[in-house]
Amino acid sequence: MFDPTDLYELAADAPELPDPVLLYHFDGFVDAGGAGRLALSHLLAELEHRVVATFDVDRLLDYRSRRPIMTFDTDRWVEYESPELAVHVATDSTGTQFLVMSGPEPDREWDLFAKAVAELVKRLRVSKLVTLHGIPMAVPHTRPLGLTMHASKPELINAQTSAFGRVQVPGSVAGLLELRLGAQGHDAVGYAIHVPHYLSQAEYPTAAVTALEAVTRSTGLVFPMDSLRDAAxxxxxxxxxxxxxxxxxxxxxxxxxxxxxxxxxxxxxxxxxxxxxxxxxxxxxxxxxxxxxxxxxxxx
Structure with a gap:
């Protein structure tokens, strides 16, 4: 039996936070307009943060399907961009600390990874998990972007109506975390931003703005948004x-x-x-x- 705690390394000075929110997004699953990626990248670029846990990407990733970048200079290799899947502690605009987990979506050991995240959630006393991504929809960019909410408990989304019925779709680690941790009693929420399908392959900052505004409504966290709104x-x-x-x-x-x-x-x-x-x-x-x-x- 594998020990899920072997999948990550927790910093010796990991903070004791008062019931933090954990925001997460993994590169690799559907993310129209880069909604989730842009949102979390913006937070890590704008807010003070530090790494508190790192995952063993050598065990989790298939490098041949997503080859890391290496730099060749004239007659030798000079640099290797090692992938990182990590948890950061960040501070919002009001001084409230929260957690951000981001990096490439694991290719292997999904169930063990979910157990590892559950251990971290317990260790870091996470109060709510929130994931973000974009989905392509037949909507115009000239109208307000909608979103589909999903959660581990109906009361977390206030009985919001959905455009979807019961469907089967390719799985994702983000979805598996919501399923597995929700079954353990944790609060987990997801926001799928409705991105105009003709912009799904582009970076669409408006989708990231919509995603972070939804996070603020759900968690009370406040983020600096000026540069992201300017980009939008x-x-x-x-x-x-x-x-x-x-x-x-x-x-x-x-x-x-x-x-x-x-x-x-x-x-x-x-x-x-x-x-x-x-x-x-x-x-x-x-x-x-x-x-x-x-x-x-x-x-x-």
């Missing part, structure tokens, strides 16, 4: 410029707006899940935005 405004301006330059894109976005408004008014019963919604101008929309995203990558 710049991205929206670039998108609008691209749309105004193309009649095909303008027509497609108008169609999405009409569909969204009709759905919001209750005139249509189908959901807005991107994969299940036929769009008459979808080919034009995808082709135009592929060029748009390529141009953005070249500019950055």
């Amino acid at each position: 405004r710049r991205t929206t301006t670039e998108i609008e410029e691209q749309i105004h330059a193309s009649s095909e894109l303008s027509t497609a976005i108008n169609g999405l707006e009409q569909q969204y408004d009709a759905f919001a008014a209750g005139a249509e019963r189908e959901n807005l899940i991107a994969e299940a919604t036929p769009m008459p101008t979808g080919d034009e929309l995808a082709a135009q935005f592929e060029r748009f995203l390529a141009e953005r990558d070249d500019d950055h």
Whole structure:
């Protein structure tokens, strides 16, 4: 029987926190617009933080499926970017400390990893776990982004309605943690941000803003948001410029707006899940935005 505590190393000076919230996101699962990744990256860039626990990535990752970056200089290897899956303690804008767990999604030993996280949650006295990610939906960027909440207990999401019924989907470690730790009595909540499907492969800071605002409502944590909101405004301006330059894109976005408004008014019963919604101008929309995203990558 493997010991789950062998999967991580806890810092000798790990703090004793008063029932902290643990925010988490793993790279590798669906994250349209980079919603979860951008949100947690923003927090670690803006807030004071330090590592309190690291996981054994040699045991958890398949390097051949996600090869780490190495740097070759002229005639020798000079650098290796070792992946890190870690828990950080951070301090929000009001001085409240909380935890952030991020890094690549484990490829192996999911159940043992879930047990390891459960041990850490117990050791660090976590009061609530919150995960964030984006999902592609047939919605326009000109309307407020929606979100789907899920949780280990119905009362944690106030009986919010969902666009989904009972479905089977490819699994994720984030989902498994909610399932396993919820079964142990821990409070676990997830936010799936509804990202316009034509922007799902781009970095869409508006989705990260929506995600962090949801976290604030759920936990009371307060974050510095100015730089993220500025990035969201710049991205929206670039998108609008691209749309105004193309009649095909303008027509497609108008169609999405009409569909969204009709759905919001209750005139249509189908959901807005991107994969299940036929769009008459979808080919034009995808082709135009592929060029748009390529141009953005070249500019950055």
